[in-house]
Amino acid sequence: MKQQNKIKLENIAARSSGILLFFLLWELSARFHLIDTQFLPPISVILNELIHLLISGELLHNLLISLWRIICSLLLAAIIGIPLGILLQGWFPRLARDMDSFFRLLSHVNPFSLSPLFLLLFGVGEIQKLAVISIVALWPILFHTITGVRSIEPAIIKTARSMKTPASVMSVKILLPAALPTIMTGLRISTQLSVFMLTGVEMLDARTGLGALVHGSAMSFDIPRLYAGGVLIILLGIALIQLLALLEKQTLRYEQINQYSDAASVKNGLHGYYIPLIAGALCSIIIFGGQLVRQTAVMPEMDHNMVHGSGTSHHMNADNSAHGSMDHHHMDMEQNDTSYDVMLHPPDGGPWPPSAAHKHMDKADQGADMTQKDASGSQSDGTVHMDTADNTTDDGMQHHAMHMNNSQQTNADNNNQGSSTDHHQQHHMDE
Amino acid sequence: MTDFTGDTVSVHDETEKIVAVNINKIYKVRQKDSEKLTEFQALKNINLTVKKEEFLVIVGPSGCGKSTFLDMVAGLAHPTSGEIYMDEKLITGPALDRGIVLQGYALFPWRSIRKNVEFGLEIKKIPRKERTEISQRFIDLVNLHGFEDRYPHELSGGMKQRVAIARALAYDPEVLLMDEPFAAVDAQTRESLQEELLRIWEKTKKTIIFITHSIDEAIFLADRVVVMSADPGEIKETINIELPRPRDGIRASAEFGRLRQKIWQLLQNGHADTEELRQSDNLNDRAV
Numbered sequence: 001m002k003q004q005n006k007i008k009l010e011n012i013a014a015r016s017s018g019i020l021l022f023f024l025l026w027e028l029s030a031r032f033h034l035i036d037t038q039f040l041p042p043i044s045v046i047l048n049e050l051i052h053l054l055i056s057g058e059l060l061h062n063l064l065i066s067l068w069r070i071i072c073s074l075l076l077a078a079i080i081g082i083p084l085g086i087l088l089q090g091w092f093p094r095l096a097r098d099m100d101s102f103f104r105l106l107s108h109v110n111p112f113s114l115s116p117l118f119l120l121l122f123g124v125g126e127i128q129k130l131a132v133i134s135i136v137a138l139w140p141i142l143f144h145t146i147t148g149v150r151s152i153e154p155a156i157i158k159t160a161r162s163m164k165t166p167a168s169v170m171s172v173k174i175l176l177p178a179a180l181p182t183i184m185t186g187l188r189i190s191t192q193l194s195v196f197m198l199t200g201v202e203m204l205d206a207r208t209g210l211g212a213l214v215h216g217s218a219m220s221f222d223i224p225r226l227y228a229g230g231v232l233i234i235l236l237g238i239a240l241i242q243l244l245a246l247l248e249k250q251t252l253r254y255e256q257i258n259q260y261s262d263a264a265s266v267k268n269g270l271h272g273y274y275i276p277l278i279a280g281a282l283c284s285i286i287i288f289g290g291q292l293v294r295q296t297a298v299m300p301e302m303d304h305n306m307v308h309g310s311g312t313s314h315h316m317n318a319d320n321s322a323h324g325s326m327d328h329h330h331m332d333m334e335q336n337d338t339s340y341d342v343m344l345h346p347p348d349g350g351p352w353p354p355s356a357a358h359k360h361m362d363k364a365d366q367g368a369d370m371t372q373k374d375a376s377g378s379q380s381d382g383t384v385h386m387d388t389a390d391n392t393t394d395d396g397m398q399h400h401a402m403h404m405n406n407s408q409q410t411n412a413d414n415n416n417q418g419s420s421t422d423h424h425q426q427h428h429m430d431e
Numbered sequence: 432m433t434d435f436t437g438d439t440v441s442v443h444d445e446t447e448k449i450v451a452v453n454i455n456k457i458y459k460v461r462q463k464d465s466e467k468l469t470e471f472q473a474l475k476n477i478n479l480t481v482k483k484e485e486f487l488v489i490v491g492p493s494g495c496g497k498s499t500f501l502d503m504v505a506g507l508a509h510p511t512s513g514e515i516y517m518d519e520k521l522i523t524g525p526a527l528d529r530g531i532v533l534q535g536y537a538l539f540p541w542r543s544i545r546k547n548v549e550f551g552l553e554i555k556k557i558p559r560k561e562r563t564e565i566s567q568r569f570i571d572l573v574n575l576h577g578f579e580d581r582y583p584h585e586l587s588g589g590m591k592q593r594v595a596i597a598r599a600l601a602y603d604p605e606v607l608l609m610d611e612p613f614a615a616v617d618a619q620t621r622e623s624l625q626e627e628l629l630r631i632w633e634k635t636k637k638t639i640i641f642i643t644h645s646i647d648e649a650i651f652l653a654d655r656v657v658v659m660s661a662d663p664g665e666i667k668e669t670i671n672i673e674l675p676r677p678r679d680g681i682r683a684s685a686e687f688g689r690l691r692q693k694i695w696q697l698l699q700n701g702h703a704d705t706e707e708l709r710q711s712d713n714l715n716d717r718a719v
């Protein structure tokens with residue numbers, strides 16, 4: 001066992017060596033100013049930002065909401081796609097063949113290009129977001145289900161039919177498991193697609209979720225945050241695919257055991273735990289994520305600006321009870337997004353803008369052109385500051401104060417640890 | 432034979448299990464150049480009676496319609512004309528009174544051996560405990576004790592074939608239909624499977640219709656061998672095999688050799704006929 005683990009670790013190290021090297025070169029080239037750090041900050045800065053997001057709770061908040069959207073959309077697509085595929089190919093194979101080109105056509109419809117139609121059909125809100133993602137995720141699942149059922153060995157179906165297997169048993173106990181390997185491939189493609197779609201949907205009209213985080217960061221020119229969000233989305237995609245791979249390994253165990261031969265008997269015992277774990281995790285995301293999404297959706301317009309992204313749910317509960325439900329309007333979304341992100345990121349919140357980093361790191365070899373950039377960086381920060389001040393004049397004052405308190409707390413903590421980040425922050429605040 | 436109608440079935444012999452009356456099967460096939468459908472007669476005027484607890488073997492050249500016929504008995508396909516009766520009842524579809532074993536094993540790869548064997552029992556809605564008992568009995572019967580929790584891909588070809596047999600037997604059909612079940616295993620395994628099948632047959636008293644390409648296999652197993660010819664698929668001759676049972680070591684006997692010679696000749700003739708037919712067909716094609 002130990003030997004195996006060691007080999008496994010070495011494998012992982014070997015496989016990730018390329019990425020690690022890439023990160024190292026990235027860091028070095030940023031540190032030595034071979035690249036424009038304003039647009040491509042060093043990886044360490046991005047990591048720092050990630051940690052910051054994690055501590056503040058924004059990361060979890062947005063991640064959970066994004067996860068909820070993806071999982072619900074995928075479930076929806078699977079719930080429609082798999083039974084439809086089985087029904088079509090299993091009982092109406094000719095219809096399935098005739099419909100094929102029509103389905104292919106439909107699958108090329110980009111819901112973004114038809115967004116007015118989607119607005120009309122589903123309105124603005126969560127339903128519309130889920131619909132947009134689901135409709136894209138549906139096709140790979142449907143096609144792969146049809147292909148999977150079509151390529152079942154005829155003798156298997158013949159044998160099952162010879163026992164007068166009723167249609168329901170045939171679908172669930174024969175066609176579904178026999179086509180499952182192919183369906184899983186479709187599901188994987190759909191997962192990947194839905195991560196893309198999710199990002200797009202959240203960038204367009206959402207205030208929460210990782211896509212919104214990225215979009216907001218772009219609007220407020222918060223580059224490290226933008227990258228941090230981007231990295232998170234990539235990680236989300238990878239994590240979901242890994243999860244599926246795990247699920248696939250579990251459900252399709254019968255196909256893989258012989259690859260590991262004897263080792264499989266040891267692994268089987270372990271494998272058994274994955275399914276309940278995964279199921280539990282999925283359920284929690286759907287339930288708790290749904291809670292979060294609902295809370296954000298009914299948030300009153302005014303407080304919305306203040307509260308977004310502060311992350312803790314009790315915080316928002318308070319808002320709900322205070323102001324009742326009220327829907328925000330589609331039109332002023334953009335503006336909201338910007339200000340929300342300003343709030344998320346008060347100027348004292350992080351090691352960015354580059355001015356801080358530079359001053360700290362490279363005091364000696366600072367070039368003239370660099371200082372110019374720093375100035376512009378500070379400039380943008382200044383305006384952001386103004387925005388924040390404006391907003392706080394409303395009755396959201398209290399929340400704002402709370403938020404500030406929180407971040408100061410974090411700062412204090414950090415100071416105690418004496419990490420380099422805080423030096424930046426201190427530096428910047430002094431400014 | 433030709434005026435053999437449904438009425439005669441009522442004066443039915445107690446020992447008759449399956450009666451096929453004037454079976455014809457015509458496939459409509461699309462020619463590759465034209466849109467027109469042409470008819471292809473796969474089976475022509477098949478009249479066949481299988482007795483209760485009989486072991487009937489069908490041999491014939493490839494494409495003579497053996498599988499087509501077996502599918503009809505299973506209820507998976509329907510004759511273009513004619514009827515097949517089982518215990519005087521017209522066969523209209525599949526049912527659990529007939530079990531089928533196909534050449535490609537057709538095991539369910541996502542199910543363990545035990546769950547494969549239990550599938551028919553699940554359809555029969557037999558409770559779990561009883562199911563386990565029955566499946567264990569049949570797994571033991573085909574000598575697979577200890578492999579219950581393995582998956583099909585972990586077994587050898589011969590073992591898979593035994594699972595397929597156990598699966599078909601487990602739900603206790605009266606008739607076992609076997610379409611070249613041993614074609615994919617090596618010669619030695621094949622002989623031991625044949626002996627095993629005979630042992631099971633004697634023990635379970637099933638009626639068996641068995642299709643094979645192997646003359647030796649046919650003679651070794653059968654009470655009666657039906658020799659078919661192709662284009663169109665017809666019954667050429669039915670040969671009673673009156674070799675004593677048990678038949679261990681019977682392959683070396685003179686009678687066995689004589690029967691082998693006879694069937695071989697029947698098949699050769701059939702082949703020669705079809706060969707000629709095919710050639711004339713080709714000529715016709717060219718003429719058109």
Ligand SMILES: Nc1ncnc2c1ncn2[C@@H]1O[C@H](COP(=O)(O)OP(=O)(O)OP(=O)(O)O)[C@@H](O)[C@H]1O
Nearest residue numbers: 458459460471473492493494495496497498499500
């Ligand atoms: N669905 C179909 N459509 C058209 N023709 C068919 C169809 N199924 C079978 N046939 C034809 O009917 C004939 C008999 O087929 P069948 O499979 O019963 O042969 P067979 O005797 O079992 O041959 P083999 O020994 O090779 O298994 C063949 O010539 C085949 O081409």
Ligand SMILES: [Mg+2]
Nearest residue numbers: 497498499610
């Ligand atoms: Mg055949």
